Amino acid sequence: MTTVLKLGGSVVTEKDEPETVDRATLADAADAVADADADELVVIHGGGSFGHPHAAAHGVTDTNGTHDAAGVREIHDAMGALNDAVVEALQDRGVPALPVRPLSVAYRDSDGRTAFPGEPVATMLDEGFVPVTHGDVVVQADKGATILSGDEIVTLLAERLGADRVGVCSTVPGVLDGGEVIDRITDFETVASALGESEATDVTGGMAAKIRALLELETPASVFGPADLRTFLSGGRPGTLVHRER
Ligand code: IP8
Incomplete structure (x- = not known):
């Protein structure tokens, strides 16, 4: 059973404080992962207050590129610091976590x-x-x-690994419509108006982009908040289930 889990950048960082880990939430998430003892688990985390402000400062997005090597290094180093904090929190709890740094292994062709x-x-x-x-x-x-979002990595790796379960842990308890968690999303159009833009600096498009990407997956994906991480890891389907009817 392969599980792909994304921890949103706004979950593991203080989104409005530059380069600040949300220690309490990261500790809770790492405890939940350690206690779940999942058989095959891939963890992906977002940029939060580490990657996004640096990307914005250099004008780099998922479509806007840069040839400024110092700028690229700055963004990558910030993400490295956050990755280190996540790996360390997991290893501290006995989870055999190892870093995988996308700049060294991933690339895009000219069509993106x-x-x-x-x-x-x-x-x-x-x-x-x-x-x-x-x-x-x-x-x-x-x-x-250019910027490769954690959400895109979720879909790429979930497909590549034939993941059995996909979970996206965000700050909200699911995809919200007027404060209510939407139970299930099967197409983008019916929820488009409910999907607002992310408030803090997010160069990769917030919830709308997340849902579009998850709808492309064969595997159903759950979008939930930190309080439901344990439920997801123990086999439950908290929050919003995103799955296109085929
Ligand atoms: O927070 C973006 O990842 P995301 C990472 O998953 C950078 O969109 C470097 C901004």
Whole structure:
């Protein structure tokens, strides 16, 4: 049973405080992962107050590239610091977590198609490790380097690994419509008006982009809040279930 879990950047960081880990929430999430003892688990985290402000400062988005190597390094280093905090929190609790840094393995072609090799991650899983990867800046043909969001990595790795379960842990208890959690989303159009833009600096598009990407997956995906992480990891389907009817 392979599970792909995204911890949103706004879950593991103080989104409005530059480069600040939300220690309490990260500790709770790491406790939940350690207690779940999932058989094959991939963790992906977002950028929060680490990646996004640096990306915005350099004008880099998922479509706007840069050839400024110092800027690319700055974004990547910030994400490295956050990745280190997540891996450390997991290892401290006995989870065999290891970092996977997208800038070193992933790339995009000039049409924006992303290649994220699954073999290193699959081999880590076979060997009993828990790969922990993250949204990052990656090289793109004809554009220099652009932002690869953690959400896109969720879909790429879920497909590549044939994931059985996909979970996206965000700050909200699910996809909201007028304060109520939507139970199930089967197409984008019927929920488009409910999907607002993310308030803090988010160069990769917030909830709407997340849902669009998750609807492309074969595997149903659950979107839930930190309070439901344990429920998800123990096999439940909290929050909103996103799955296109085929
Ligand atoms: O927070 C973006 O990842 P996301 C990462 O999952 C960077 O969209 C570097 C901004």
